[in-house]
Each structure stands twice: as C-alpha cells, then as structure tokens.
Amino acid sequence: MKSKNLVSLMLTALFVMSICIPVVSATPDDTPIGGVDLTVTILEPQPEIGITVHTTSIDFGALYPGELSLSNLVRYTNIGRCVVDVNVSVMDVVGDVFEAGILVNEADWHDYSATVLENATGEFDVALQVPEDVTSRGDVSGKLIVWAEECVPEETSTVNFLIQYADNSTEWISGTGVSLLDAWDDAITTAGYTYALQTGTYEGQVGTINGISGEGQEWWVAFTGDEVANEWTIGPDGSGYSAGLILANHAASEYSCVAFVYGNWNYNEWGPCVYPDGSVPASTVNFLIQYADNSTEWISGTGVSLLDAWDDAITTAGYTYALQTGTYEGQVGTINGISGEGQEWWVAFTGDEVANEWTIGPDGSGYSAGLILANHAASEYSCVAFVYGNWNYNEWGPCVDPNTYL
Numbered sequence: 237m238k239s240k241n242l243v244s245l246m247l248t249a250l251f252v253m254s255i256c257i258p259v260v261s262a263t264p265d266d267t268p269i270g271g272v273d274l275t276v277t278i279l280e281p282q283p284e285i286g287i288t289v290h291t292t293s294i295d296f297g298a299l300y301p302g303e304l305s306l307s308n309l310v311r312y313t314n315i316g317r318c319v320v321d322v323n324v325s326v327m328d329v330v331g332d333v334f335e336a337g338i339l340v341n342e343a344d345w346h347d348y349s350a351t352v353l354e355n356a357t358g359e360f361d362v363a364l365q366v367p368e369d370v371t372s373r374g375d376v377s378g379k380l381i382v383w384a385e386e387c388v389p390e391e392t393s394t395v396n397f398l399i400q401y402a403d404n405s406t407e408w409i410s411g412t413g414v415s416l417l418d419a420w421d422d423a424i425t426t427a428g429y430t431y432a433l434q435t436g437t438y439e440g441q442v443g444t445i446n447g448i449s450g451e452g453q454e455w456w457v458a459f460t461g462d463e464v465a466n467e468w469t470i471g472p473d474g475s476g477y478s479a480g481l482i483l484a485n486h487a488a489s490e491y492s493c494v495a496f497v498y499g500n501w502n503y504n505e506w507g508p509c510v511y512p513d514g515s516v517p518a519s520t521v522n523f524l525i526q527y528a529d530n531s532t533e534w535i536s537g538t539g540v541s542l543l544d545a546w547d548d549a550i551t552t553a554g555y556t557y558a559l560q561t562g563t564y565e566g567q568v569g570t571i572n573g574i575s576g577e578g579q580e581w582w583v584a585f586t587g588d589e590v591a592n593e594w595t596i597g598p599d600g601s602g603y604s605a606g607l608i609l610a611n612h613a614a615s616e617y618s619c620v621a622f623v624y625g626n627w628n629y630n631e632w633g634p635c636v637d638p639n640t641y642l
Contacts, residue, residue, distance in 0.1 A: 286316040287352075287384040294362060294380075302368040307361040310382070314352040318387040319414075319487065322350045322358060324380055331376025338380065339363045345380075352384075353415050356485040393488035395419040398461075398495040399445060404509050404616055416491065417483035433483070440482035441473075442496055455480060461493035461512030468495060468508050509615045519614035521545040522641045524587075524621040525571060526634055534641045542617065543609035559609070566608035567599075568622055581606060587619035587638030594621060594634050 289312045296305040314320055326338045326345050340348040341360050352358045362380065394412045397420060401407075411423025420442075424431050434443035434455050441455045449455065458481035459468040473482045481494065495508040510516050520538045523546060527533075537549025546568075550557050560569035560581050567581045575581065584607030585594040599608045607620065619641060621634040 283316050284318060285320055285384050285387060286314075287312050287320070287322065287382060288315050289382050296364045299364065299366045301366050301370050303366050305364040305366075307363045309359055310362055310380075311357060311359045312352075312382050313357045314354055314384065316384065316387075317354060319351060319353050319390055320384040320387060322352050323383050323385065324348050324360075325383065327379050327381075329377045329379060331370075331372035331378070333366060333370055333372055333376050334364070334378030334380075336367050337365045337370075338378075339365055351487045351490065353485065353487060356415075358485070390414045391489060393419065393492075395423070395488050395491060396493040397423050398493065398508055398510065400495060400497040400508055402448075402498045406508070406510055408514070413488050415484055416481075416486040416488050416494070419488040420483055420494075438480060440484055441480040442483070445496065448498070456496040456498060459495040459497065459508055460491045461495065463492055463512045466511050466513050466515075468512065470507075509613065516540045516613050516615065519545065519618075521549070521614050521617060522619040523549050524619065524634055524636065524641070526621060526623040528574075528624045530635050532634070532636055536641075539614050541610055542607075542612040542614050542620070545614040546609055546620075564606060566610055567606040568609070571622065574624070582622040583625050585621040585623065585634055586617045587621065589618060589639045592637050592639050594638060596633075 289310065291308070291310040291312075294308045294310075296308075299305055312322070314322075324340060324345050326334050328335050338345045340362055342363070348360060350358050350360075392412050392414055394410055395416065396408055396410050399407045399409065409423040409427045409429075411419040411421065411426060413419035413422050420431070424445075429446050430444075431442055431446075432444045433439070434441045438455050442458065443449055443455050445456060457470070459470055460472060460481065461468055471480065473480055473485065493512045497508055518538050518540050520536055521542065522534055522536050525533045525535065535549040535553045535555075537545040537547065537552060539545035539548050546557070550571075555572050556570075557568055557572075558570045559565070560567045564581050568584065569575055569581050571582060583596070585596055586598060586607065587594055597606065599606055599611065619638045621638075623634055
C-alpha cells in the first residue's frame with residue numbers, strides 16, 4: 237500500500253476543557269447551577285500508513301545552467317500506526333529542470349530511502365543542480381512528493397554500544413529491540429546500569445549514564461559506526477554543537493554499533509578510542525627517561541598497546557630494555573642494561589598534560605606501585621616517565637613537567 241496524503245492527516249487529538257469555578261452546587265430540586273463545561277474535537281481515525289511533511293515549498297531562487305543551489309531541509313513525521321519505508325519522487329510541472337536536477341542528501345533523488353518508526357520524524361537536504369543542457373528559461377515549477385510505502389515488519393536487531401568514560405576507558409554492551417531506543421534500553425538494563433534522556437534543546441539524546449552527564453554539558457556525544465569502513469561518524473541528528481543521536485527516531489537495524497563518549501561539544505578533537513570492529517587504533521606516546529644523575533631524555537613510539545609504543549620508542553632510539561618477572565612482572569626492569577637504584581625496576585609515572593603533573597603507578601600501590609605496559613592501551617597516556625630511583629618515590633619524581641616535550 238502506498239500513501240501520499242501528506243498534510244491533511246494529523247496524529248494528536250486536541251482535548252479542550254473550559255474550567256469554571258471548581259465547585260458544583262445544586263438547588264433543593266437537584267437542578268445544577270454550576271460546574272465544568274466539557275468539549276473535545278474528534279479527528280478522523282489515525283491512518284495505518286501516513287506521513288505529514290512540514291516543509292510546504294522550496295524556492296531555489298535564480299540559477300544559471302550548470303549552477304548548484306543551496307541546500308534546503310525537508311522534515312516529515314510518520315503519523316501512521318506502523319513502521320514505514322519512505323522515499324521521494326520528483327516531477328516537472330513547468331519546464332524540464334527538476335526531474336533531472338534534484339539532489340537529495342547530495343545524491344540522485346531516486347536513491348533516497350529511509351525507515352521511519354511510528355511517531356518518529358525524518359529529514360533530508362534538497363538541492364537543485366541545474367543541467368547544463370536545460371532548455372527552459374524564466375520561471376519553472378515542479379513537485380517533490382514524499383511517499384510512505386508498505387509497512388516494514390517490526391524486526392528486532394542487536395546493536396553493540398560502546399561507552400567511553402571520562403578516563404578514556406571503554407566498555408561494550410549489547411541490546412536488542414525494534415528501535416534504537418529499545419536496543420539501548422535493553423543493553424543498559426542487562427548491564428545493570430541506568431540512563432536518562434535529555435529534554436528541551438537536545439530532547440531524546442542520552443543525557444546521563446549511571447547518573448553521570450557529559451563533560452561540562454548535559455549529554456554524551458554519540459557516534460554511529462560503519463563496520464565496513466571501520467570508522468565512526470558524529471551525529472547524525474542535528475549538526476555543529478547540537479550534533480547527536482535521537483534514539484527513538486531510528487530503527488535498531490540502521491546501525492550495528494553506536495558509541496557514547498564522555499566529552500564536550502568540541503568533538504573534532506577526539507572520538508572513540510576503539511574502532512567499530514573493536515580493534516584499538518595505534519597511538520603515539522612520549523616517554524621520558526630520567527637517569528641516575530637526573531639528566532632526562534624524551535623518546536617517542538607508536539603502537540596499539542603501551543608496550544608496543546615503548547618497544548617502538550626503544551628500538552627507534554637504538555636502546556635495549558627488559559621487563560621484570562615475578563613480583564613486578566611486566567614492569568620495566570632495565571634500560572640499556574641498567575636497573576633502578578638498589579632495586580630491579582625503574583619507577584613509572586604517567587603524565588597529565590592538562591594539569592601538567594605526574595602520577596605514580598597506576599598499577600599496584602605502595603612499594604610495588606608501577607606500570608604494567610601490556611595492560612594499557614597506548615591511547616590511555618600521551619606521556620610516561622621512567623625514573624631511576626628506589627621505592628621511596630615520595631621523595632622524588634621526574635625533574636621535568638609532562639608538557640615539556642611539546
């Protein structure tokens with residue numbers, strides 16, 4: 237079944253109550269003299285298949301043959317009682333421009349297709365690329381029709397959700413549902429977590445996870461994953477500062493993986509620490525070596541794990557190292573054949589460039605505080621220091637700040 241009843245169908249009923257004095261009294265013979273007047277507007281039955289288009293006309297202005305217009309946004313809402321497939325058709329009324337020249341989302345209008353859930357909204361950009369060989373001159377006109385076609389069976393799909401926390405640690409959880417919101421709710425519930433959606437400007441986006449909102453804002457930044465290209469894309473709902481993901485507007489079948497990243501609106505500076513396929517990208521780490529005489533040297537290496545990056549840095553510098561076994565297994569034991577002062581390892585510090593300070597460890601505590609390189613992704617730390625010293629690390633630390641390599 238195909239529907240093109242675009243504007244005249246409505247979804248919400250209007251219930252109007254005119255409230256008088258909220259006291260009902262009566263005469264001795266039970267004749268009411270006060271009360272509440274009740275009215276209601278009854279609409280046509282909600283259609284099985286129907287959409288309403290909020291954009292009624294587009295004027296592309298004055299264009300030359302071969303010229304491309306600016307884009308115009310078209311929004312529509314599924315007002316029917318089921319999931320629908322939406323596509324468009326274009327026809328010329330006067331002239332020969334629109335059928336040949338209309339672009340939807342920068343592609344041929346024939347290619348547009350979207351799955352829209354009940355009560356959900358959709359949108360696309362429309363532009364006009366005037367053909368070079370157009371014969372029409374002057375004012376021309378046409379129509380763009382948005383179609384809601386046969387109902388799509390409500391199939392459930394499983395979505396993998398990546399949560400990236402403030403310390404850049406990550407966790408995958410999975411959920412199943414018809415809509416993306418259903419799948420997210422299932423994933424969160426199964427993991428024993430909580431969440432809240434935003435209202436107002438960012439309505440429908442994930443606002444909090446386990447009671448925590450994003451960095452300096454009220455939502456977590458959302459990315460959708462393409463497992464074939466193995467890359468993340470911001471959004472796709474909204475743009476700029478408000479780019480996000482309105483879960484209820486998407487079927488679970490649209491995306492196999494979604495990431496929610498703790499961060500702020502300046503998303504161009506960061507993104508998920510792992511790829512959609514679960515692999516970890518290589519990162520560069522700057523290593524500070526502080527020798528027995530307190531002289532220092534920076535070396536850099538790249539790898540997926542911190543151990544990979546350290547091995548690359550050492551090899552590039554032409555140095556050697558050995559890892560400890562036993563009690564301090566996995567920590568750096570020797571550099572160029574030299575162990576720490578009166579002990580078998582070099583003391584490790586991780587650097588925070590924003591606070592410009594070093595932190596001991598973070599693996600273990602007290603005398604055994606150190607850094608097990610293989611247990612950390614290279615993306616966790618941009619700088620690490622290995623200091624020749626002994627267990628009494630409270631009396632000393634790196635002689636230079638974490639940001640001195642910049």
